[in-house]
Amino acid sequence: MQDVKLIRNFCIIAHIDHGKSTLADRLIEMTGSLTDREMSAQVLDNMDIERERGITIKAQTASMQYKAKDGNIYLLNLIDTPGHVDFSYEVSRSLAACEGALLVVDAAQGVEAQTVANVYLAVENDLEIIPVINKVDLPSADPERVMLQIEDELGIDASDAVPCSAKTGIGIEDILEAIVARIPAPADDNDKPLQALIFDSWFDSYLGAVSLIRVMAGTIRKNQRMQMMSTGKNFEVLQVCQLTPKPLETKQLSSGMVGIVSGSIKSVSETRVGDTITDPKNPAKAPLGGFQKAKQMVFGGIFPIDASEYQNLKDSLEKLQLNDASLTTEPESSQALGLGFRVGFLGLLHMDIIQERLEREYGLELIFTAPTVVYRVGLKDGTEHKIENPSKLPDPTTIEYIEEPYVAITIHTPEEFIGGILKILQEKRGIQKDMEYTTSNRVKISYELPMNEMIFDFHDKLKSISRGYASMDYEVIDYRQGDLVKVDTLVNGDKVDALALICHRVQAPFRGRSLCKKLKEILPRQMFQIALQAAIGGKIIARESISAMRKDVTAKCYGGDISRKRKLLEKQKEGKKRMKQIGNVEIPQKAFLAILKIDE
Structure with a gap:
């Protein structure tokens, strides 16, 4: 059994692109966890999208042996964290799952x-920050x-901050x-009933749903029974592994250790992130705190062209749900686009990735309708009622x-860039809360903003106004009443449900004109001539009007x-009139994206 005093569990927190994945590579390389042949750049980012965009989507883990x-010889468990606000849960x-955190800040x-947001999370969890x-x-x-x-x-006291260069290996x-x-060892609770925190899970085609766990108390062994405390379901533990970062089978994981367990579990929804695993024969009195169900914030329609x-789209979404329990789907049909799905995402980046x-x-070749948020409608x-599709809004x-x-x-x-940023915040119905100079030339602006204004194109506008230098972070606070209306788009007198949008009454005429x-x-x-109209109710x-193509009959x-x-x-x-009555207007994919760019 591993001596608890020689275990260190830590994570790396940083803003996007400050070198988190590169630092993880150097730590794995330095401790010899992988051979040179097995090493690759961003070794913990194993999706193509993660590598290309330089973002971490799924948290990974690496257990390293380090002779100090x-x-x-210490067992260091590096728990990688996603950096983006969509994945803050x-x-x-x-x-x-950690006792300490490396706070990585770019020297330039x-x-x-997001550095600030993640530091607050670390402080709430009482982590030792280096x-x-x-x-x-x-x-x-x-x-x-x-x-x-x-x-x-x-x-945070930075007098003993460690200078390094993850790229060249200085200071590793x-x-x-x-x-x-500086990071404290975990508490020695091997004699207590089993409590293990699931902090990630994914689907493996051979092992079923695999849970990445940190054992808080007790010991989990191969072939014992385990119970999920949120659902009460029991499974047999078929495999226990440590990740180095490649899986290495072991007989047990004791208090303070990090690893993966699998037990022919059919779906990732059975192994929810934040749930507690216990031993059904000797169960823990209470689950570990902080468990929440995933909250979808942004909804969009997905239709095959x-x-x-x-x-195929249905099968693909089911496969993605095996790996991502935070994705929700329900069938939807649209007069303009046929059969498809209404999909719930954690945020805009999550939507982009899916x-x-x-x-x-x-x-697949797909049409995505403009993203919307969930509105509460009182009749x-x-x-x-909760409405996430504008076309479902009642009379x-x-x-x-x-x-x-x-x-x-x-x-x-x-x-x-303050002037330009404040201007778009005001245009988006923002309420200023605070503005302070953090240094002589950097400003922190705090605002409250309706979420549907933010999801359209706020991030793009912010980046273009600030030439990429501004960074943003957000959290959902509450629901507030507003004078909101549904704007319908009519093409040739027919409503196109996929182009409907909900916006503030004051902005409706402007949005309607822009969209037309x-x-x-x-x-x-x-x-024949096509009439494009925007309407609120009747x-x-x-x-x-799009004028007709005309043949010169004279x-x-x-x-x-x-x-x-x-x-x-x-x-x-006369012919044009008749044609207009029976004519059908094909609406191309680009039209559904037009709704995203109506403010330009």
Whole structure:
């Protein structure tokens, strides 16, 4: 059994692109956990998308043996965390599995928004934080300024921060020594009933659902029974492994250790992140705190371009759900787009990743409708409904109130971009809460913002205004009543349900006009005139017309009486009228994306 005093569990927290995955590579390399042949860049990011975008989506773990200068061999468990705000619940579970954290800050960029958010999470979990200043080899590096920033903005003593360069390997041994010396060992609770925290799970085609666990108390052994405390279901433990980061079978995991367990569990939804595993023969009195069900914040429709691909889309979504329990799907049918699915995502990045994986890994050609949030709609009969699809909004005469979710948003930016950023925050119905200078030229802006304003194109606008220097972080705070209306889009008098949107009454005419103009550019001309209209209920608030393609029917008339030409033109006019009644307008994929760009 592993001596608990020689175990160190830690994670790395950082803003996107501050060198977290590279530092993990160097630590694994330095401790010899993988041979040179098995090493690759970003070894813990095993999805193509993670490598290309430089983001961590799924938390990974690596158990490393390190011989310290004091002569002892320590077991270091590195628990990798996703950096993006969409996965903040997974981050909080990963942090709950640790006793310490390496806070990685870029020596050139300094402290950014998600650094702050993740530090607060680490402080809430009572972790010992070791500041690490990465990329000190860059010409633009300024470690002294970054140390002051860490002390001022985060309130963490940075006098003993470890300078390093994960790329070149400078200072990696100092980090390992700091982990051994400064991060406390886990509590020795081997004699207590089993309590193990699931902080990640995924689906393996051979082993079924696999749980990544940290044993908080007791011991978990191969062939014993285990029980999930949130559902009460029992399974037999068929395999117990440590990750180095490749799986290495072991007979048991004792208190303080990190590893994976599997037991022919059919679905990832049985092994929920944050759940507690216990021994049914000697169960723990209470589960570990902090368990929540995944909350979907953004919803979008997914439809196959070719209707015959519907079954493939269904199978692909089921396969993705095996690996990602936070994804929710329900069948949906649209008059304009046929059969498809309404899919719930944790946030915009999560939506982006699922979209890319469906198209790339499963080779599907898809139409994605604009993302929407969940609205609470109170009716006059006293009932309340949750609506995530604008086309499902009840008749306006029956609605008492509509509530929309609000987010608290924090933006870190160099001061020269403040004006432009405040302007878009005001346009998006933001409420200013706070603005403070964290250093002489960096500003932290705090606002409250309706979430449906943020999900459209706020992030893109923020990045373009600040030339990529501003960083943002958000969390959902509450629901508030608003004067919201549904704007319908009519093409040739027919409502296109997939182009419906919910927005504030004041912005409805502007949004309606913009959408009609965009559609006029995108929709191909037909042999008959097409009317594009935006309407709130029965009231038309905007209109554009796409003129018909016209054949010159008078070309054969040369000379002669004008009435001959008139007769031909009248005949053409009649034909166009008839054609308009039976004509069908094909709406291309680009039109459904137009709704995302109507503010431009």
